[in-house]
Amino acid sequence: MSDNLEFDALVIGAGAGGLFTAALLAKRGYRTLLVERLGEVGGRASTRYKDGFAVNTGALGIEIGTETEEVFNEVGARLIVRQPSPGIVCRVSGKDINISAGLPGMANRVAIKLLRLALHVIPPLQPRPGESSHAWVTRFTNNPTVLGVLHNFIGSIFATTPHLLPADLFLHYLTTKGAFKQFGFPPGGTVTVWQELLTAYKRHGGEIWLNAQVEQLSFATDGTVNGATVNRDGIPRQLTTKLTVSDIGPQATLGLCGDANLPADYITTVKRQHQPSAIITIYFASTTPLASFPGFACFSSTRRLCYATSFTPTCPENSPPNWHLYCGASVPQPCTGDFNETNEIELLKADLLDEFPGFAQARILDVVVTRDEWPAQRAMAGADLPNETPIANLWNVGDGVKEWGSAATTACAETAILVAAKIERAYPWQAAQAALEPQQQEHAKAVSQPIPQSHAVDHTSSSPKEAL
Known part of the structure; x- marks a missing residue:
């Protein structure tokens, strides 16, 4: 560990959102410290090993050709996943139907394109204000199979139910974000994806403290965050930082700030939407x-x-x-x-x-x-807070501040990209990217090759077509 406790950026939590953000900031020249209370990275998208089995703590598949891959490419990390074929089947009446390829896959893609067009040209098809996904679908059918697939599909993607998911958000996801994206499984478990990202983060000068707990943030007289108390190895350490990013969720971030440092209406909003x-x-x-x-x-x-x-x-x-x-x-x-x-x-x-x-x-x-403070999603889809806070140099990332219609680890990558861009604009003192080393240039060339069409892909970089 470095004796220098002065940092440009403090990132709290080494879950997906925190790792994405820390890697981007380090790559862009910010002296970054990533603090994680557990002994391993990945958070609710990590892996535990039991008798030789890789048991994931949450996320299973990693979407490719998305913001996740965009971050990996920028920081020079390897995204190693293997694509199953077929990727997704739907079991109806005991039969497994491949809905990601072949005629059913084509039918899905055509149907979604037609739905996108119909929603634009036929106003009565559009969801009513506040209408749930269940209410919208049952305007057209009450078929038990359709409703069953709807329920389980929404549960799989959003960890909620059709009765709670807004119809406009669901349709935005289907027709704009892109359902049935290509994905892969990480050999060795999901944690291996984050270990690769962590390697790139360290290569860019990033520092990580595992088994360390941020106990509180400190504030300057102008109301901005200027440091933090971090308990590591049982010893409280006081560090300074010019900006802070939290991946522990807006609710937990409140506790680090203290009510006196935040407007009352913001505190009320965070607690209401938690x-x-x-x-x-x-x-x-x-x-x-x-x-x-x-x-x-x-x-x-x-x-x-x-x-x-x-x-x-x-x-x-x-x-x-x-x-x-x-x-x-x-x-x-x-x-x-x-x-x-x-x-x-x-x-x-x-x-x-x-x-x-x-x-x-x-x-x-x-x-x-x-569940609860270790949930599938920190915010119900559609109830996410903005990634900005009332404190000028404090942001949230991760699945408590997802963009409209986003889901899964891709949503966490998206929040990281957005916040890193805001930081560059607001605090550009280190924003100029360092020139790539020759070996990094060669790596960039290597990862730009298309995916080989095989059953198990060592996927490093590509832009495969989405199902839409």
């Missing part, structure tokens, strides 16, 4: 295959199960030899606030028994419940 949503994920394994799909499966009729994932066909190193690794995930009811955790887990297990013959004999590795 509605984190939950997901329950069961990891299980078997010595015999339990599914034929190699990637994600969405379901049309279940009690709770929204999606399931089969890892081994694409990333066999994520489990010991001769084992097949899976997970199944559900959105509890209600998806925010209190719920009966035991009952919700049993409902998910009942679905897995129905959908995976042999689940009764499978080994349950872990039941991961992301």
